[in-house]
Each structure stands twice: as structure tokens, then as C-alpha cells.
Amino acid sequence: MNILIVGSGGREHAMAWRCAQEGHKVFCAPGNPGISQVAECIPLETQTPEHFLQVARLIHADLTIVGPEVPLVAGIVDHFEAHGLRIFGPTAAAAELEGSKAFSKEFMARHGIPTARFQVFDNLEDAKLGLGRFEYPVVLKADGLAAGKGVVIAKTKADAWTALEGLFSGDLVGAAGSRVLIEDFWRGEEVSFIAICDHDTAIALPPTQDHKNIFDNDEGPNTGGMGAYCDDRILSQEQKDEILENVILRTLRGMASEGKPFRGFLYAGLMMTPDGVKVLEFNVRLGDPETQALLLRIEAGFVDTILAATEHRLPSAHLQLSTGATACVVMAAHGYPGKVRTGDRISGIENSGEAMVFHAGTKFEDGELKTAGGRVLGVTAGGATLQEALNRAYRGLGSIHFDGMQFRRDIGQKGLKRYTN
Numbered sequence: 001m002n003i004l005i006v007g008s009g010g011r012e013h014a015m016a017w018r019c020a021q022e023g024h025k026v027f028c029a030p031g032n033p034g035i036s037q038v039a040e041c042i043p044l045e046t047q048t049p050e051h052f053l054q055v056a057r058l059i060h061a062d063l064t065i066v067g068p069e070v071p072l073v074a075g076i077v078d079h080f081e082a083h084g085l086r087i088f089g090p091t092a093a094a095a096e097l098e099g100s101k102a103f104s105k106e107f108m109a110r111h112g113i114p115t116a117r118f119q120v121f122d123n124l125e126d127a128k129l130g131l132g133r134f135e136y137p138v139v140l141k142a143d144g145l146a147a148g149k150g151v152v153i154a155k156t157k158a159d160a161w162t163a164l165e166g167l168f169s170g171d172l173v174g175a176a177g178s179r180v181l182i183e184d185f186w187r188g189e190e191v192s193f194i195a196i197c198d199h200d201t202a203i204a205l206p207p208t209q210d211h212k213n214i215f216d217n218d219e220g221p222n223t224g225g226m227g228a229y230c231d232d233r234i235l236s237q238e239q240k241d242e243i244l245e246n247v248i249l250r251t252l253r254g255m256a257s258e259g260k261p262f263r264g265f266l267y268a269g270l271m272m273t274p275d276g277v278k279v280l281e282f283n284v285r286l287g288d289p290e291t292q293a294l295l296l297r298i299e300a301g302f303v304d305t306i307l308a309a310t311e312h313r314l315p316s317a318h319l320q321l322s323t324g325a326t327a328c329v330v331m332a333a334h335g336y337p338g339k340v341r342t343g344d345r346i347s348g349i350e351n352s353g354e355a356m357v358f359h360a361g362t363k364f365e366d367g368e369l370k371t372a373g374g375r376v377l378g379v380t381a382g383g384a385t386l387q388e389a390l391n392r393a394y395r396g397l398g399s400i401h402f403d404g405m406q407f408r409r410d411i412g413q414k415g416l417k418r419y420t421n
């Protein structure tokens, strides 16, 4: 089967690798140098749904799988389906679950999906007044897509005012901040729960845990994710069943009842609080770097399961998973998550041993591999235990070098503590 992957990051590298492992001919638009080792990359200057459609036609794609949220919100699925091409992902209407935080939270409230108390504001003055109804720390969220930069946790009223001013003025995340949500802050551990969905059915993938802050011990500013691990024991079977029923399936039923049936990867970003599970946010795609860890656990059936979802026969699909655990450690460029320096030469990937190295922000220039973005590589490995997976990933990472590289040394530590206590 000819498969087109849309996107260019570590998540898309992992998807392209998995599809190639399952014997398919894989293309990726626009792709990256790592992806070009397992797929044919098709560079694209402009990335509208129509441009991707032209690529899909050119390569005679039997199936297109979309990585990032931007093309989904822009309607790539609607466009492909209108032209009779098979694509896996939600329509633009269903992608609103991620495209608008206000829609998403109001949807959760309408359907009894557990989430933190919140209020939506359209202007700075009302938002400043509204702060009085919340305690500190408080969560401030831009309504629109903000590439992981739209959430601020303000510890004081002064911090909250500064963040609100930055959001409403457009300085922080542009137009995405023209509406802002204020939410209660909940302490607890974050878990990423992702399911392959088709209208009213879902297959849950194993739980993963991301590490959003740039520095060890969850310190420093938020990033897109500095590493993730996948281990069934992140959640008990009872918790998994409860989340599948009360979050995923309830969302699918709710979306269908509102005339926006959902097909695609549904990613519930969860906070495990003393008050039970709360949904922090929905994403309408696979997570990055969660995917790198997740797909290393799939032994067979990834493409067949997606295909089954596009043919309304998801319950008949069989996804075969390995036992044990996997871990992905992200290597980021100098300056990330602020102003990123690019063009640093990357060496040593060929010596990374048992680890798989998924490329994100890399480029070939003058015959050399160089950094080209904030998150550069995702060094990923599996093992019989989480400790073994982490050992292999960090050993692999030890052979890789680029000037200014940053990585966390504590990926998976919460998991290790949980299992040995």
C-alpha cells in the first residue's frame, strides 16, 4: 500500500518508520532527513490541504495519515474526502476539540467530562476582573492553536496580569490569544491517553507520560515535550477502563450528537488529581514525543488498525503490542524553547547502539547533518523494564553530540519511583 504521512517532526518519523516496518511504501510531505531513510520525502513550500492533495494524487496514495494539528484544523480531511481520497484524521469541525480551547472546555462541561473549573473571556478587562473568582496558581490558556506556547501558569496576580496583557495584545501567541480561558490549577501527575477512534468506537493505546518543562524536576518554561515513556503500569486497568468510558467514548458520543463525528487519534491530556482524573486538554492527533515511545511498542497492526477505522470496522482490528516499556529522550537545540540557534553540526547518531533516533529539527547542509529546529532528535529505546529502556536510550544519546544540545536527565523518573515504592 502507498502511504502518505503529512508532517516533518519526530512523530512523523516514528509513523513513517512503523508503516515501513509493516511492509508499506511510505512517502512523507514535507519530511526531514531522518524520515528520508525510511520514506520518500516530498518537500513542500506551501502546505495547504490542496497542496497535500496534489502530493497524494502524484504518489497514488492509498492512505494518508496526518501528523500535526494545523492541517487538520485547516480542513485537510474534508478536502481529501470531498475528492474521494482515503485519509485518517478528524474533519475541521471535529478538530475544533483542539483548535479552540473554549469549544473544548464548553463541550466537556456539556457532556459531563471531568475537567477543571474554567471561564472564557473575550477581553482583558473582564479577564482581569474574572481572576478574582480563582485562586493562585491559576492557569491561563489562549483559545487558539499556539504550538504549545499558549498556556501560562501564573503564581501571583501580577504574573496573571502580565500574562493576560501578553495574550490579549497578541504579543505572546498572536491571534490565538484573542480569547482566553482562566482555569483552576490542579496538582498531580500528567498522563497522555491516546485512542484510535472511529465515530463511536475506540481502541486505546497504552498510556504515556510526557515531560513538558525544559529542565529536570519539571522546572523552567514549557516546551512541546522533552521526553516521554510508555509503560502499561502508568495507569491501573481500572483507571484505563474509566478513562476509556468517561473520557474517550463519552467524547465520541458527544461529538456525534453535536453533528461532528470524530475519526482519528484522540489524545486526552489528563491530570491525575486527588479528586480523580481531570482532562486538561484534547488534542486531535498523536502526541510528540509520546508517539516515538508508543510506536516502538507496536509489533504489528498499526496500519491495519488505521485502515479498519477508515472502514468502520475498528472492533475487528488487532494491534499487537510488546510487553515491557519504551522511552524517548528529546535532544533540543541551543536556546529552546526560546529563540533557537540552528546550523549546529550533529555527530554520532550512527553509534547510538540499541536506540532508535527519530529526527525532528534536522537538515542536510553542505553534506552534513545540522540542527534546524527546537527539538532536534528523539532518542528512543525499549526494554523488558522501564529502567532498561531508559538505560538504552541514555546510552544511545551519549554517543550523539551537537553544540548547545539540551536534554533532561530525569525522563521516566516518576515512573521508576512509582514502581519501586
Ligand code: GLY
Binding pocket: 210, 224, 225, 283, 286, 287, 288, 289, 290
Ligand atoms: N507532547 C505534547 C503534545 O504532543 O501536545
